[in-house]
Amino acid sequence: xxxxxDCLRAIYPQLQDCVVVTIMGAVAAELQSLGHRPxxxxxxxxxxxxxxxxxxxxxxxxxxxxxxxxxxxxxxMNLGGLSTMGRYRPDNLVxxxxxxxxxxxxGGFPTATATGTDxxxxxxxxxxxxTCTVRTLEEFxxxxxxxxxxxxxxxxxxxxxxxxxxxxxTGLALLENRFQFQRYIExxx
Amino acid sequence: xxxxxxxxxxxxxxLKKCGVGLVSALPETxxxxxxxxxxxxxxxxxxxxxxxxxxxxxxxxxxxxxxxSAMLMQNHGFLASVNGIVSFAQLYRIPLLMLxxxxxxxGERDPWQTQGGAAxxxxxxxLGIPYxxxxxxxxxxxxxxxxxxxxxxxxxxxxxxxxxxxxxxxPAL
Numbered sequence: 001x002x003x004x005x006d007c008l009r010a011i012y013p014q015l016q017d018c019v020v021v022t023i024m025g026a027v028a029a030e031l032q033s034l035g036h037r038p039x040x041x042x043x044x045x046x047x048x049x050x051x052x053x054x055x056x057x058x059x060x061x062x063x064x065x066x067x068x069x070x071x072x073x074x075x076x077m078n079l080g081g082l083s084t085m086g087r088y089r090p091d092n093l094v095x096x097x098x099x100x101x102x103x104x105x106x107g108g109f110p111t112a113t114a115t116g117t118d119x120x121x122x123x124x125x126x127x128x129x130x131t132c133t134v135r136t137l138e139e140f141x142x143x144x145x146x147x148x149x150x151x152x153x154x155x156x157x158x159x160x161x162x163x164x165x166x167x168x169x170t171g172l173a174l175l176e177n178r179f180q181f182q183r184y185i186e187x188x189x
Numbered sequence: 190x191x192x193x194x195x196x197x198x199x200x201x202x203x204l205k206k207c208g209v210g211l212v213s214a215l216p217e218t219x220x221x222x223x224x225x226x227x228x229x230x231x232x233x234x235x236x237x238x239x240x241x242x243x244x245x246x247x248x249x250x251x252x253x254x255x256x257x258s259a260m261l262m263q264n265h266g267f268l269a270s271v272n273g274i275v276s277f278a279q280l281y282r283i284p285l286l287m288l289x290x291x292x293x294x295x296g297e298r299d300p301w302q303t304q305g306g307a308a309x310x311x312x313x314x315x316l317g318i319p320y321x322x323x324x325x326x327x328x329x330x331x332x333x334x335x336x337x338x339x340x341x342x343x344x345x346x347x348x349x350x351x352x353x354x355x356x357x358x359x360p361a362l
Contacts, residue, residue, distance in 0.1 A: 021250075041253070045276035049246035056250020056258075059234050060211065080239025081246075088236065178281045182253050189255070 002137050004098045004160040005030040008069075010141040014148060015039070015067065018094075019057055019185065022069040023050045025105040026164030027098060031069065033165060036172060038184040044174055048078030051085060051095060058090035064188065065092050065148060072099040072113045079122060082155075086127025089153040095128070096144065097155060100162040108162055123155035130154040191358045197222035199326050200288070200351070203333040204259050209286070210234060211251045213244035214261040219290040219356040223261055241266030245273035249283045257337070259286045264293065264309040265302075267348070274316065274346055284340035284347075286333075288323075291350040296357075313348055320348040324355050 004026065012034050020040045022028045028042035043050045054068035075082070075097055085095065101114035113119060120133045130152050134140045140158050147154035201223055204212070211234040212227045214220060227235040234256070236247050244260040251258040262270070267289045278285050292299070293306020313320045319339060323329055332349060340347040 043277065043281075045280060046245070046273050049243070049249075049273055049277055052243040052246025053250040053253075055236070055243075056211070056247035057254055058250075059236065059247075060251045060254035060256040078240075078243065081243050083239050084236065084243055174281060178283075185253050186255065 001161040006137055007140045007158055009034055010137055011144045018065045018067045020067045021050050021054050023071050023074045025168055027069045029165040029168050029170055032170045038180045041181040042177055047074045051081045054093055055085050058093035067094045070097045072111050073103045075119055076111055082123050082126040089129055091151040093153050094147045095155045097157045098160050099157050100160050102162040104162050104164050105168055120157040128153055128155045133157045135159045191360050192219055192222055193356055193358050194222050196326050196355050199329045201226040203330040207334045207337050208257045209259045210256045211258040213238055213247045215241050215266055217263040217290055220261050242270040242273040245270055245277050248285050252283055259288055261288050263290045265305045278346050282344035284344055286337050286340050287348040289348055289350050291352050296353045318346050318348050322350050322352055324352040
């Protein structure tokens with residue numbers, strides 16, 4: 001089974017010019033372990049709102065590609081947000097859901113995707129025009145590049161192993177990240 | 190419908206005047222005219238939500254992108270947004286301009302609104318969110334501008350409670 005950090009590594013170079021929002025926990029720590037960039041914002045709490053943040057960014061920055069790295073636990077906390085994304089379906093938004101079927105950082109308790117909830121199906125039924133589920137690194141990288149090159153809101157559900165980094169707290173202060181990210185976007189204009 | 194069209198217009202014009210370019214909303218009776226005005230305005234990005242808490246993320250995204258926003262919600266929607274307000278807007282110092290219809294207060298006939306009405310101000314106070322009232326059409330423009338100014342100076346949410354006095358015109362008997 002593929003690991004999330006390998007997925008991130010496979011597409012890391014393509015994130016250079018994207019506006020990137022991640023959820024808390026393993027995704028944030030692993031992306032930082034590959035190398036933090038000022039165009040990456042890590043929402044280290046408020047579970048569920050990374051996708052809503054990506055929606056706000058995508059609607060307000062129509063010329064930029066916005067990438068959200070979400071997770072099954074977070075998406076399940078804001079399923080309604082998928083319907084809002086599906087309603088406005090910004091062409092410049094790529095929504096990746098790393099689905100490890102567990103709430104890893106609090107001890108690995110299984111989420112509802114472990115017992116059959118299909119987040120790709122939910123996204124499709126909510127009106128997201130392009131969706132897929134991938135299980136290998138090659139499939140993931142291809143799906144991500146396709147989504148980035150295409151001009152249509154895409155949700156990619158990537159089934160990954162429930163393993164994460166040793167530590168979740170990194171050296172980057174939350175507010176430092178927030179102001180740096182804001183300055184990066186200001187600099188785009 | 191006895192929701193005041195004229196006072197809704199005053200609120201909408203005030204939002205436009207202070208540069209609001211995105212409005213998130215979840216319909217509620219007192220907000221119908223405001224939402225329609227946003228919908229009919231080609232220069233306004235209107236985001237209709239499934240649940241009000243999403244609006245915290247949408248507004249944060251807009252803020253990062255340099256777009257001023259306002260959130261239109263009922264007080265029960267504010268109560269449903271508390272975690273997003275605390276662990277995103279307050280944790281990350283994101284300004285939010287929240288326009289909250291103040292249901293369940295004096296004059297309320299719907300029993301189901303009354304508990305939320307009683308909880309609204311205590312929750313705003315306990316979160317340390319500066320709030321004021323929109324009750325006088327003559328002061329709407331100034332108060333909205335002031336709430337927005339404070340939100341951006343402090344990098345923090347501020348709230349305006351839309352009162353029955355302003356929003357509701359009792360039909361003549």
